[in-house]
Amino acid sequence: MRAGVDLKAITELAEQHSLCPGCTGRLAARLGHGLSNRARGEALLATRAMLAEAADETGAAPFFHGGAPAPTPDECGLCAGLCGEVESLAQLALDAVGGVELKTFQVGTLVDAEILSREKELQAELGNHGEPLKSQLNREIGSRVADASGLEPQRDSPDAVIVVDTRYDTVDLQIRSLFIEGRYTKADRTIPQTRWPCRHCRGRGCEQCDGSGQMYPDSVQSLVAGPLLAAAGAAEDKFHGMGREDIDAAMLGTGRPFVLELRQPKVRSLDLPALEKEINTAADGHITANDLTWVARSRVAELKETVCDKTYRVDIRCDSPVEIERLKKGAQRLAGEVVEQRTPTRVSHRRADLVRPRRVESMKLLSVDGATAELEIRAQHGTYIRELVSGDGGRTSPSLAELVEAECRVEVLDVLHLHLEEPET
Ligand SMILES: [Zn+2]
Ligand SMILES: [Zn+2]
Structure with missing residues (x-):
């Protein structure tokens, strides 16, 4: 007997x-290759009935045949009608994908737990040689959807998973997100990187936020995502930046890499160069988006793991005019130095209180004007630049303030460059 399948049982x-x-x-299901389960079952029952007839055992073994046909799916003691509902379930699936741009799909089904556990018992009684009900439904619904829509069934990362809930005759269409990588620059020192829900109403909209639900009217995220969301007919977006700068810092140079995720998109074929232009026209110089390109989901994790040196341009102010020579010497002494930075007081409410060593690659004095000066600083990722200048009450040491023996603070901080060409390991 092949693989222990007991037809009589x-x-x-x-x-x-x-x-x-x-x-x-x-x-x-392991026998009768190419047959549907229904055809397989009918053949099996008919054969068994004929064998009984031939042996004149019909009275002793009244198998379904002739005047006593096999139960219909609606009368079935296992599937409770499901085997007969494939057409209507497939129609539900087809309705759900209508108007959505897809190439590939996969069907999943949710089936009443009691049916599944009863089936498990039956299969176990026979040594588990059968096919699960869910896999039959997935396959049969899937092949009807493919025939009617021209979409291609695909097991690995399909454009959409059509989850048919056979308990309630509903469909949950799970469309695979789109991921777009690019770089942004930000010249406007008043907008945050990501959307920031209003503190007072938590995003619902109130008087404080003029009904916008946001702390700030715009963000890099909202300006970049706006045209893309609309073009893709997506439900929402998520912005994954490779780190972030402070709201009041500009992001200059070649910009900062980001990946934008568009969730539940109804359109997948977007004209990225045209949309990039649209974003930049609408943002009117406050921010720019550049080099938009399609990427895989895995880029999000890669981006989060990438760290590199950054170069900053910094305007500082001291409590009184400081001699150029002292500033120059202070900057020279910090270049190449590893400084110890205890978590700054300004972020200590959300970060662990630790002392982190950070390397300052270079510090150049660009200009001095009385009590103000302009510096260019290149430092290891995660260096707190404001505290490197001010000393943060001794929590960062050495610091520029400590070395020039004067109170110094950062007034303007811009990111000039992310040294991605030589990422730190
Ligand atoms: Zn059945
Ligand atoms: Zn509000």
């Missing part, structure tokens, strides 16, 4: 539990 179980032909055939 299957027909006996079929009678005992009033199984429809589909559920009967599914118990022997």
Whole structure:
């Protein structure tokens, strides 16, 4: 007997539990290659009936045949009608994908837990040689959807998973997100990187936020995502930046890499160069988006893990005019130095209180004007530049303030460059 499939035991179980032909055939799914479970079940029951007839045992073994046909799916003691609902379930799936741009799909089904556990018992009784009901439904619904829509079934990362809930006759269409990588620059020192829900109303909209639900009217995220969301008909977006600068810092140079995720997009073929232009026209110089390109989801994690040196341009102010020579010497002494930075007081409410060593690659004095000066600083990722200048009450040491023996603070901080060409390991 092939692989332990006991056909006689299957027909006996079929009678005992009033199984429809589909559920009967599914118990022997390893035999009869190319047959549907229903055809397999019908053949099995008919053969068994004929064998009984030939042996003149019809009275002793009244298998379904002739005037006593096998139960219909609606009468089935296992699937409770599901085997007969494939057409209507497939129609639900087709309705759900209508108007959505897809190439590939996969069907998943949710089935009543009681049916699944009863099926498990039956399969176990026969040595588990059958096919699960869910896999039959997925396959049969899937092939009807493919035939009617021209979409291609695909197991690995399909454009959408059509989850058919057979308990309530509903469909949850899970469309794979789109991921777009680019770089942004930000000349406007008043906008945050990401959307920031209003503190007072938590995003619902109130008087404080003029009904916008946001602390700031615009963000890099909202300006970049706006045209893309609209073009893709997406439900929402998520902005993954490679780190972030402070709201009041500009992001200059070649910009900062980001990946924008568009969730539940109804359109997948976007004209990225045209949309990039649209973003930049609408943002009117406050921010720019550049080099938009399609990437895989895995880029988000890669981006989060990438760290590199950054170069900053910094305007500082001291409590009184400081001699150029002292500033120059202070800057020279910090270049190449590893400074110890205890978590700054301004962020200590959300970061662990630790002392972190950070390397200052270079510090150049660009100009001095009385009590103000302009510096260019290149430092290891995660260096607190404001505290490197001010000393943060001794929590960062050495610091520029400590070395020039004067109070110094950062007035303007811009990111000039991310040294991605030589990422730190
Ligand atoms: Zn059935
Ligand atoms: Zn509000």
